[in-house]
Amino acid sequence: MREVAFIKQNKEKWLSFEKAVFNNDFKDADELASEYIQLINDLAYAQTYYPKSKVITYLNQLAAKAFQKIYKTKRHDTKRIIGFWKTEVPLICYQYRKFIYTAFIIFFAFTAIGVVSAANNAEFLRSVVGDQYVDNAIRNIEAGDPVAVYKSGSNWGSFIGITINNLKVGIIAFVLGVFLGIGTLWVLLKNCIMLGSFQYFFYEKEVFWESVRGIWIHGSMEIFAIVIEAAAGLVLGASILFPGTHSRYTSFKIGAKTGVKILISTFPFTFSAGFLEGFITRYSNIMPNWLSVGIIVSTLGLISFYYLIYPYKIQKKITQVPSLRPIYS
Template sequence: MREVAFIKQNKEKWLDFEKAIFGKTLKNPDELASLYIHLVNDLSYAQTYYPKSKTILYLNNLAAKAFQKIYKTKREDSNRFIQFWKIEVPLIVYQSRRYVLYAFAIFLTFVAIGVLSAAFDDSFVRLILGDHYVNMTLENIEKGDPVAVYKSGSNWGSFIGITLNNLYVGIKSFIFGVFGGLGTGYVLLQNGIMLGAFQFMFQKHGVLWESVRGIWIHGAMEIFAIVIEGAAGLLLGASILFPKTYSRVTSFKRGMKDGVKILISTFPFTIAAGFLEGFVTRYSNIMPNWLSVGIILITLGIISFYYLVYPFIVNKKLKKTYGII
């Protein structure tokens, strides 16, 4: 059968399935499961006879969304909270993995720009960080405690203030995605250039290691979360610019829904980073190297695994069980 005929023959069925999955009136789980079997059969047929067709991408995406809906409906009596973190978010991250890649590429590019700008322009660090902060940091370096700024204020005060600020940055990064992703790119630009200039300042004064073993105790989760929030914003922007087979409104709603879930998934990591900054980083100068480096590696490992490795594990299990790629 020619692909055109295949699409024409099944188009109405697929559209009805879309309505069942994304519409306000939902079918019961058994009906959805029955429709799902037909959809997977169509997907397998397309994979066999039209291996390079965009139809496969469409059916694969629809099948993945259908699985989430069916799984959610059938497991409504189970712990919804656990399923959100264990299945739903990892699948969305896997489906949005290109935006995670884009966010990291954009952020690291701006970090490099920050480093190079600071290296070739002595006034750049002050322009980005401000005279007050730079002067205070230089005084701390002279006193032999480069990250003394993290000792200011009370533990709880620092934790709450820092956490609220980081949550605000993350939410802003996501919401600004409505400007076609450009707003999110600007937030990544701000934070990337600031990080690059910030770390170069310590490098220039010969205390890079001291800064790394202190700042990255909380920075590993904090910075990583900002990048993931940026990915959510880019996803939102793409849903507006590139609706694919959906109407622009429907695509935006889907992008908003998936993006919000990714955004929410970063909150525990942001809160954990705030806790570490308020209660642990301030003691980094008296910690043995193995402890500070251990905390950095553990925190970076946890968040990296959840967003970069675990989604592939969940998807592989899904593919093995249901034939979705």
């Protein structure tokens, strides 16, 4: 797109935003945050395709003023927190959706490697999780309770321990993205191979359905969250590898801030998964099928909607905001 066409296409939107920022004419903090993210996208586009244009200076100044309004104002703290999950994170997920899709493709590929490896090597699972874990699983299967491991310990103790461990895995997956994304891929590889090989183990022992009923009650949110955290790590790695028109340091700072926001957005789901594993999964073998399946479908549907569908709805809503009048004459 030519620069003239770019300005003509967006000038009314910029003027509307400029007027709202300087007159403090926003309905709420969510609206301001949404417009700000769209402005940043326009600024990034201009920096990429029109690096010597005066429009970059204008958009920079407008973005700086909007930044002060959003992040320096001390009012509406509660609304800003709500807006973070309601608007800001979904828009970020839309902007970086390719990283999320890539993380899922890698997840399925690595999990398939675990399945194939376990299918072709009877000792593979033992090399991954250890003899003791496998032997305990075999004893549980023979006792008629394949997922008895989730019944050990108290409800609260399991909830706290599991949640802390899952948070640790997610944070490590993100932080290791600083090694050009390779560290993130390593964390994902280890977890996916363990998942794939263990699920094949249950299939081989003819208790696959029983394992699904138990593991995926909490696993839907737990595993999904890890994939999103891996996507955040890939964003961090890509910010170093592909700085674009920014300096590598500036690109890294942008990637780090963006990745941290994506990482933080997974925490409620991680806590929910820990709660389910500590308090609900232990009863999977006695609950009716409809209940266990209902929990799995609802939890998977909720987190899938938030990261894969809701971002499109928010983006569509923003792009339909009407413009007011030309910014340039």
